Amino acid sequence: MPGKALRRGNLSIGDISDRTGLAPSAIRYYEEEGLIAPIRSTGGRRLFQRSDIRRLSFILIAQQLGFALSEIREELRALPEARTPTRRDWEKLSRHFRKRLETRIATLEALRDKLDGCIGCGCLSLSTCALYNAEDRAARHGQGPRYLLGDRPDN
């Protein structure tokens, strides 16, 4: 049974896994990626704080909302490293994050509205179409996969 012997106040990776539904491997991966930074026991095991649950939950939510881990990492930078984040810290992060979300949603809505006109319009090459600009795209050749969340129009 996890979480018993690990000095009170600290949680094992198993505890965190149970409470967030995240696989331990995913949690380790997030540490590797710098999204969380649990301390270690003398034996080398990860020791989490209760506040890490909230941190991981935020990561999950942000992912469901379509943000890449790199973006989420940036958002999380708003939280203090030295101390446990307060409610006010989280609210500040939340406000900033919400703005990003609003932007993303607005972009989708704009694209949606333009789509109707574009499907029906006569621009086969779409070169003059508001939805699709070949020049912009051509300039992006050879830069690796473009279809990554970090490369969406609303970023």
Added chain:
Amino acid sequence: MPGKALRRGNLSIGDISDRTGLAPSAIRYYEEEGLIAPIRSTGGRRLFQRSDIRRLSFILIAQQLGFALSEIREELRALPEARTPTRRDWEKLSRHFRKRLETRIATLEALRDKLDGCIGCGCLSLSTCALYNAEDRAARHGQGPRYLLGDRPDN
């Protein structure tokens, strides 16, 4: 110079690349994935129709809107294979696609609204939080990367 000698009416992959801004490698990849099906010249080269430009443009737009190639392939099934799609064909596809988009946007908005309450709420484990359901998530373990567009809540 491409597109000159290939029997009139047909376009080379180079022409298509120029008009869509897509790299030839990407176009070939879409064929491999069953999103487009150009015919071949006697020499084995791909011959595209002008209508393929529209098809590829739709693919690009749908991607920008956050849809995976597998989903886009499904949407494109609405188009006839035997003949060149008519404007009516495209409008039908567009109507269906727009519904999917509306759903996606609505989900994002719902998540956004719930986020505010959740950041401030007291549910550290978020187990009772509307935004985050650990049970649902735990049941999904071991099914490969969850962070793929096809696995978004609005699918």
Added chain:
DNA sequence: GTAATTTCTCAAGTATACTTTAGATCAAGG
């Protein structure tokens, strides 16, 4: 007809986000 250009195929490589496996170690219960 020949050189230059384009395209072809196939294999391998890249980025993100993880999972799986293997072998070893740590920690807890009896």
Added chain:
DNA sequence: CCTTGATCTAAAGTATACTTGAGAAATTAC
């Protein structure tokens, strides 16, 4: 103390969406 279960690390594998490179064949230009 010793067995059992949890965790650790490191390496390799998976899925999506492409790009890059190599060597060959098809087109085109002149």
